[in-house]
Amino acid sequence: MGPVDLSSLAARFEDVPVLVVGDLMLDRYVWGDVSRISPEAPVPVLRVEREEARLGGAGSVVMNVATLGARVLPVGLLGHDAAGERAVELVRAAGLPTDGLVRDPSLTTTQKTRLLARTQQLLRLDRDAPPVVSPALEAALLERALGLLEQARVVLVSDYGRGVLGGTLCARLAAAARARGVPVLADPHRDAPFERYRGVTAITPNRNETARATGIRPHDEASVLEAARALVDRLELEFAAVTLDQDGIFVLRRGEAQGRRWPAKARSVYDVAGAGDMVLAVLGLALGAGADPDAAAQLANVAAGLEVERLGVSPITPEELATELASDAPPVLRRKIVQAPAAAARIAEARRQGKRVVFTNGCFDLLHAGHVHFLQGCRAQGDFLVVGLNTDGSIRGLKGPSRPVLGLEERATVLAGLEAVDLVVPFEEPTPIALIERLRPDVLCKGQDYAGKVVVGRELVEGWGGRVELVPLLPGMSTTHVIQRIAEAGPKP
Numbered sequence: 001m002g003p004v005d006l007s008s009l010a011a012r013f014e015d016v017p018v019l020v021v022g023d024l025m026l027d028r029y030v031w032g033d034v035s036r037i038s039p040e041a042p043v044p045v046l047r048v049e050r051e052e053a054r055l056g057g058a059g060s061v062v063m064n065v066a067t068l069g070a071r072v073l074p075v076g077l078l079g080h081d082a083a084g085e086r087a088v089e090l091v092r093a094a095g096l097p098t099d100g101l102v103r104d105p106s107l108t109t110t111q112k113t114r115l116l117a118r119t120q121q122l123l124r125l126d127r128d129a130p131p132v133v134s135p136a137l138e139a140a141l142l143e144r145a146l147g148l149l150e151q152a153r154v155v156l157v158s159d160y161g162r163g164v165l166g167g168t169l170c171a172r173l174a175a176a177a178r179a180r181g182v183p184v185l186a187d188p189h190r191d192a193p194f195e196r197y198r199g200v201t202a203i204t205p206n207r208n209e210t211a212r213a214t215g216i217r218p219h220d221e222a223s224v225l226e227a228a229r230a231l232v233d234r235l236e237l238e239f240a241a242v243t244l245d246q247d248g249i250f251v252l253r254r255g256e257a258q259g260r261r262w263p264a265k266a267r268s269v270y271d272v273a274g275a276g277d278m279v280l281a282v283l284g285l286a287l288g289a290g291a292d293p294d295a296a297a298q299l300a301n302v303a304a305g306l307e308v309e310r311l312g313v314s315p316i317t318p319e320e321l322a323t324e325l326a327s328d329a330p331p332v333l334r335r336k337i338v339q340a341p342a343a344a345a346r347i348a349e350a351r352r353q354g355k356r357v358v359f360t361n362g363c364f365d366l367l368h369a370g371h372v373h374f375l376q377g378c379r380a381q382g383d384f385l386v387v388g389l390n391t392d393g394s395i396r397g398l399k400g401p402s403r404p405v406l407g408l409e410e411r412a413t414v415l416a417g418l419e420a421v422d423l424v425v426p427f428e429e430p431t432p433i434a435l436i437e438r439l440r441p442d443v444l445c446k447g448q449d450y451a452g453k454v455v456v457g458r459e460l461v462e463g464w465g466g467r468v469e470l471v472p473l474l475p476g477m478s479t480t481h482v483i484q485r486i487a488e489a490g491p492k493p
Contacts, residue, residue, distance in 0.1 A: 006299050007325045010318065012289040014069040017151050021141075021173065022058025022158030022165065024076035024101075025110040026083045026090075029054070031354035034117040044122060046115055052352060055090050056112055058158035060315075061187075064281035065156070066094050067315035070288070073148045075100035075141060077133065077164055079107035100144045104137060110162055118354040118383060131163035138167045145173050149180065154288035156280055157186035157200065165189075165196060174199040183238075183287050187280040188213070198235045202293070204280050205231070206243045218242060218250075225259055228252035239293045243279055243304070251297045260294060262301045275304045278316070306335075317345060336416035336424055340438055343386065343425045347439055350384040350422070359441035359457075360471075361388030361432040363395045365404040366482050367414045370474040377471035378445040379420035386423045386439060387415055388432040397430060431456045442466045447473045 029052045034044040055063050058076055066072045074096060078084035080103055087109060091098055110128035114121055133141075141164065149155070155177050159165040174184045174197075183201040188194060194213040197203050211217045214234075216227040224242060231240040232254050239253040244261070252259030282303040286296030302324055306316045319342050324335070338346065347357055360378045364371055364387070379385045389412055395404045404411065412424045427435045436444065436457035444461040448470045458468050 005295070006302070007322060009286055009289060009291050009295060009299055010068075010321050010325065013285050013318070016070040016285055016288040017073065017153050018065050018070050018284060018288060019073045019075065019145065019148050019152035019155045020058060020062050020065065020158065021075040021145050021155065021169070022061065023110070023160035023162035024055065024059045024062075024074070024078055024087060025057035025112060025160065025162070026087045027054045027056030027060075028052070028111065028113040029352070030113060030115050031352075032115075032117060033354075034122075044117065046117060046122060049354070053086055053090065055087060055094075057110065057160040057162070058164075059087065059090075060277045061156055061158045061281050062091075062096065063094065064278055064315045065285060066096060067317060068281070068285060068321070069318055070285055072096050073100055073152060074098075075145045075148065076102070077107060077137060077141065078103045079109040080105040081107075081109050083109035083111040083127070100148055102137060102140045102144060106134075107137075110160075116354055128162065131161060131166060133163035133166055135167070138169055142169055142172055145169070146176055149173070149176060149182065152177075152182055154284045155182055155184040156284045157184060157197075158277065158280060159187060159189040159192055159196075161189040161191055165192070168196075170196050171199055174201075183284075185280060185284045185287070187276055194231075194235060200235070200237065201287075202237055202239045202241055202283075203231065203235065204241045204243060204276065204283060206276060207245060210242050218244065221261070224250050224261070225252065228259055241279070241283060241293070241297050241300075243276060245275075249279065249297045249301045249304075251293050253293060262294075262298045278304045278306075317342075319345070336421065337412045338423060338425060340425055340427070340435060343423055344438055346423060347384070347386065347441075355384040356382035356443065357439070357441045358382035358385045358443040358445055359388065359432075359436060359439060360385070360445040361390070361427075361435075363390045363399070363404060364411050364415055365395065365406055367411070368478075368482050370478065372418065372420075373474045374447060374471055375415075375418060375420045378469075381443045381445060381469050381471075384422045385420055386425060386441065387421055388435050389415065389424050389426050391426050391428045394428050394430060433457055433460070436460055440464060440466075444468045445471050447471055449473060 030048055031050045032046040032048045034046055036045050038045045062072050062074045078087055108129035113125040115123045157170055177184045186197045186200045186203045188203055188205050188209055190209045207218055210227045214227045214230040216223055218224040218227045228240045228242050242250045248261055248263040250261040279300045282300040283296045286299050358378055358381045392404055392408050415421050415424045433456055437460055444457050446455050450470055455468055
């Protein structure tokens, strides 16, 4: 199945009804900066700048599915505590139903708080209780799940080992779903007895979970096949989808002799947290949209690749997935060249990671050493550099009909290949004022040749608390000079 088919499959995600059952949690992120060591102990002092709460555990599967446009029916347990109340608020804020949420005063809602100095995690604080769910609560959960099952086209089971799947809930739900012809996919917990997943359609264990469950370490093609076959046979699965981190996803269907591995693309991996949740979400959505297991796994592999490029657990958008599927360019370049709406979303993601956003703009025709020097100077002013790039028509209006020498796609690709550049955003207007207003950078950079001149966007950026920086330039370097040197080096009449 090729990229066009995968794009069509992803486009069918909208409004697919998905029942998600599992261990709901609350994830908190505390972002800040570290500039000194505490005088009280040899530990860094985090100066808090921002805090954020997100749904965690099975809640990350819920948000992955919802963000991709499907209709989510979440089922899980929460306590009558502040963390539980905040989790319910987040479910409602996402426009999702809460009738599948069971709350009980005897429960402590699991809460994970991560302290981060910009992109570096310093510490994680966990608050939870022993994972014991009473028979009465399990019965209440099953009742809610079965009541919502008739609306679902696929069921996703997310086991984080906090008790929701500790009894017979998974087996009973799987039997009911099987009777209705609804597939059930389970992402297992590493320490769980895998027999609790018997009867589901498929499971999505990672390499370590597979080794624990089967006693077979999947390290090469033969051992991966042997381990996957053991899972299919012992748990009576229709197929197993074993996730192999940088080696992709291996899918074996019942009755197949060999199975198939979908390799991962080379990426700049920042954080593998959330990749398993993304695989479960997209694999299930694809099956719910009518795909076969191989096509579903191929698409899930692409989505998981996008997820690991982020810091922390964060959903991907349909636009990001569509962009990833639409080009054969290397992923790192494809992800960098975006239009303004996608840029705004990526900048919001960067800010969630505690990054300071820097913006500059220009034509960047015939990229030379002066450009590289300038862009590195811009990047040094923050953590995330956005380059506004004049379109071809915009440049002709500024410099005349003979420019640009290179077209927009070529110029954008060369810029995207620079390590200092995080995003390239084309704009058609003579000035980037509208783009600056939309993206709201923390730092606006121009060259030192703008000293004493008007810097477009200065009032906007300084108005929301940002600053303008004039970056040193390499003397005597410009595209005009490069063109002159090429002309002078050409054949003489």
